[in-house]
Amino acid sequence: MPVYRRGYQRYAGPVTAHRHRMLAFPRHAWKRLMEQRLVVLVMLASFFWPLLCAVFVYLSNRADLLQGFDKAFVAFLEVKGRFFLIFMNVQSAAAVILAALAGPGLVAPDLTNNALPLYLSRPVSRFDYVLGRWLVLAALLSPVTWIPGLLLFAIQSGMAGWGWFAANWRLGAGVLLGFAAWILLVSLVALAGSALVRWRIIAGALVLAFFFVLAGAAQIIRQILRTEWSVLMDPGGAMYRIWSSLLGVEAPEGPGALACGLALIAMALLLAWVLERRLRPVEVVS
């Protein structure tokens, strides 16, 4: 019978498990995200650098092509920790831009027209809601961060052989862990920005401002007070030092990976607190 003739009947069929209900958020959000041309374009553009890096890995492993070049140049082409550090640095910027474009569209529309009570009056919690939104960002940022990073590592391992892999497996683990931490931080910034400001464009600007303004402020403090410790308030700078440590690359002077890690954990907790305060089904004015 056609649906318009059927009339209303209460649903009495089987119901899905809790995990499936929670995943309804990312499923729907992902579809809507992929309808945004700018997001797709930036995502495609983000693959350019990994492709270039893949060509670099290929060339560095073709000894026959490198005959005749001086030793310094051949050493420069060698794939090691610094190569992955540069790769991660560039891709982390792409991840920030993508998160600034996609993040605000995930939470802000729900707050603008008060959709949260409708979600949260159903059998899902606020944590499920945030996790559902976070999964969208994680799925969006993964193909431009750790997935190409591990692919590069796999190509290099394949071309250089088992010996290289055994000696450098730490690079693969570093890429994975480093990008996982970056995705977590960037997603939290994007979600918190989106929860704070209901206008998408301003929320996007806020995400970019979080990284660039804090980096600028850290530089100003460094110049004025002549201390490297100002890097603790620069999320990008602090993460760079952690990545250096993970990849076994000599880090710049100043605070070590542990101090930077603690600073980033503090930032993440602050962002989680913002989400906890803002994402409520009802706003209580004391």
Next chain:
Amino acid sequence: MQPAAPLIELEGLSVRLGRREILHRISCRLGGAGGGKTIGLLGPNGAGKSTLIRTLLGFHRPSAGRARILGQDCLKGSREVRARIGYMPETDAFVANMTAVTFLKLLAEISGLPSEAALEKAHEVLYHVGLGEGRYRTLGTYSLGMRQMAKFAQAIVHGPELLILDEPTNGLDPAARRRMLALIREMKESHGMIVLLCSHLLGDVEEVCDEVVILNDGRVVHHANLEEERRANRRFVELEVTGDDRDLARSLREQGAEGVNEGQGRWRVVLPAGVELEALWALLAREKLGVHKLTHRRDSLEEIFLKAVGRLQRTPGEESLVPKGESTLAGL
């Protein structure tokens, strides 16, 4: 036999928002077992109606006491409770750039419907509430009335047992209001849902509710079964007769009824249980009295409400019926 479990059970429930206590130690049991019932939640602005609803949904944590809904604790069993509830909030609630059908599908999936069933139900419900033609339009382009209907549709899309409606007829024109009330009645009568209706419009509550709870200043000040009130009111008759009515009081007493002459042929009569209006008609005919007017007294919900919130001392005319020193009839 075990007594029927109430739909909503509040035990010394207090809710504090910031430094203000909004609900003060409320205790009551609403609705019995079995579906198909509408409970009205009434109260002046700031009485705590919405806070009570939100507490039942688990949005506010009680500062004291506890609330149980459908036999489950509102906090500890919130996931189970919410799976069985449909909620229509008072304020606008939608995602502006989503089509109605996509939005309803998403909400149905969150409620636990498999994807295909959710899509089917979304279409079905939108047609049913009269939004079939506009189901592919984005919700931001909907008029206020359409948005109200969309909010109602999302509340019923997963087939809940309990439907909580906060001011469902707000902003609706008379035709849309009638349609909304008809839908609420249909949910109760044809689909066995229990409806908790929060409204400022006493007419709406009176039209569809079986039971009413009146809140004032965070306390339950009145809890009435409207069906019983209506039944009781049927025993009160207001008469206007022409002719010689001097023996009417005695004749009424012989029938077991009480009558008070208010002068100029106006009478107030209380019929005992088992005596129907036909007997009164027959008695008036025997007395050869012309009947100018015969109506049931109607203790309207407005009167009940005003008395409950302390803005009306008694139903107008109530005092004239009851001689001093006797109990009031309004309680019947």
